[in-house]
Amino acid sequence: MSALFCTTTARAFIRSTNLRPGTRRLAVRTLSSGVGEPQQTTESAPPPPEETWEDVPQDFYDIIVSGGGMVGAAMALALGSDPVLLGRKILMLDGGPRRVLTQVPDSFSSRVCSLTPGTVQLLQDIGAWDHINKMRVRPYKRMQVWDACSDAMITFDRDDLNEDIAHIVENDIILSGLMQQLDGMQGLVDVMFDTKVKGYKLPSKAADGEESPWARVILEDGRALDTRLLIGADGPKSLLRQTANIRQMSWSYSQAGVVATLKLSEPTVNNVAWQRFLPTGPIAMLPLSETHSNLVWSTSAEDAEMLLQMQAEEFVEAVNSAFWQDYKREAAVDSAVQTVQSILSTISPGGTSARQLPPSVSDVDGDSRAMFPLGLGHATQYVKHRMAIIGDAAHRVHPMAGQGVNLGFGDVSCLRQVVSDAEASGEDIGSVDRLLEYETKRQQAVIPMMAAIEGLHRLYSSDNPALVLLRSVGLQFTNAIKPLKNEIMGFASK
Secondary structure, three states: OOOHHHHHHHHHHHHHOOOOOOOHHHHHHHHOOOOOOOOOEEEEEEEOOOOOOOOEEEEEEEEEEEEEOHHHHHHHHHOOHHEEEEEEEEEOOOOOOOOOOOOOOOOOOOOEEEOOOOHHHHEEEOOHHHHHHHHHOOOOOOEEEEEEOOEEEEEEEOHHHHHHHEEEHHHHHHHHHHHHHOOOOOOOEEEEEOOOOOEOOOOOOOOOOOOOOOOOEEEOOOOOEEEEEEEOOOOOOOHHHHHOOOOOEEEEEEEEEEEEEEEOOOOOOOOEEEEEEEEEEEEEEEEEEEEEEEEEEEEEEHHHHHHHHOOOOHHHHHHHHHHHHHOOOOOOHHHHHHHHHHHHHOOOOOOOOOOOOOOOOEEEEOOOEEEEEEEEEEEEOOOEEEEEEEEEEEEEHHHHHHHHHHHHHHHHHHHHHHHHHHHHOOOOOOOOOHHHHHHHHHHHHHHHHHHHHHHHHHOOOOOOHHHHHHHHHHHHHHHHHHHHHHHHHHOOOO
16 A cells, blocks of 8 residues: 555656746747758758747647647547546647538548558547448458459458458548547547647757747747647648658659549449559559449559549540450460469469459549549658657558558557556656657558558569569469468558
């Protein structure tokens, strides 16, 4: 009992020493300034606000999440629902209006996510999944991936098709479900909508008596908010990342992704996700309902512009051709692929999968076509003293594997646990020494995934016969070795 009393008293003392700022004179601090956002260089922030620490009104929060998108809202909910953090002041800043759907739209949005079981579990844990599931989700039980330059293919599914591989959900519905759950978190999480950030001021780890020990958010309306821990969920052009002078390695693929909502020629069970690697980039058809699917087509920027300008009939013909037509093949490659397939079928009769044909498309929803540039980005650091970045602010990947937002939700799960553990042990939740645990764990998960996606992109971006043969044989062997496929599925499902 005495040990418990001493521990509790010590923890209370540690917390009580984290006094709110404003009891002493604070010095002027500035941000470094510089130029733009060059590739593979340190980004520089815009010119800093001119206010001194003492010139602006202050409000204090234990944690501020800057960014109210899917990952930022999930982060705020994860922190607010953690019993260890009960009583801590948590704030989410959103530059836009509150986005809650009063009813599910008749038409589908063309911006969707493929949510892995790990992401669904997180959304269940923070209370948002019930809201999302009541609106509109589409699980799929099988995925078929094949090469346009050969007969090689691979399928992914759970045993006996009894389990879902993932769920296709529109971004608007995910965000609406998160916001609905935030509505029920009053008193646990504060939310400021239509609140734009002007700049940030970050303390050094060894702040002296003349320097504020807290991170500060300067809002465009002149308010200032101080916090022990500032979490940036502010997207690929993250102002917080720039302010912290965190280097980002990035490059453009000189490609664009075209998305659209497709109407199928006839109703179908539609529980399969289809992806075909074309010489110009992958094309995917993801199930939305028995009558509709979502298109994600990665191609050159010029071809993407052409696809947007096509008449509906011409566009539908292009989509069907991309999934069905035969592309140029090398006889030697086809012969080798057929030989390998025959050998594998003999060695492992049940290890190969039957090829299915994707559904044909009859129409495209009116205004659903859109395009976005494709690129890769990775911050060399995810944390500094009193700050961390998550989601697209930390990493950005090619959409071919559908892992972008799932990596962001993985950041949420990891950072919540690190912050919760620090709070439970009475440590400073904004200490960079503590936050480095989040950076290490997430980079160990993110970098291999990014490397795998980048490797696939490079491998399938060529129709060179030698590369086609290499990737085709590799795909066939992977498809025939079930334990290996299960390992891949497990890695991608986290």
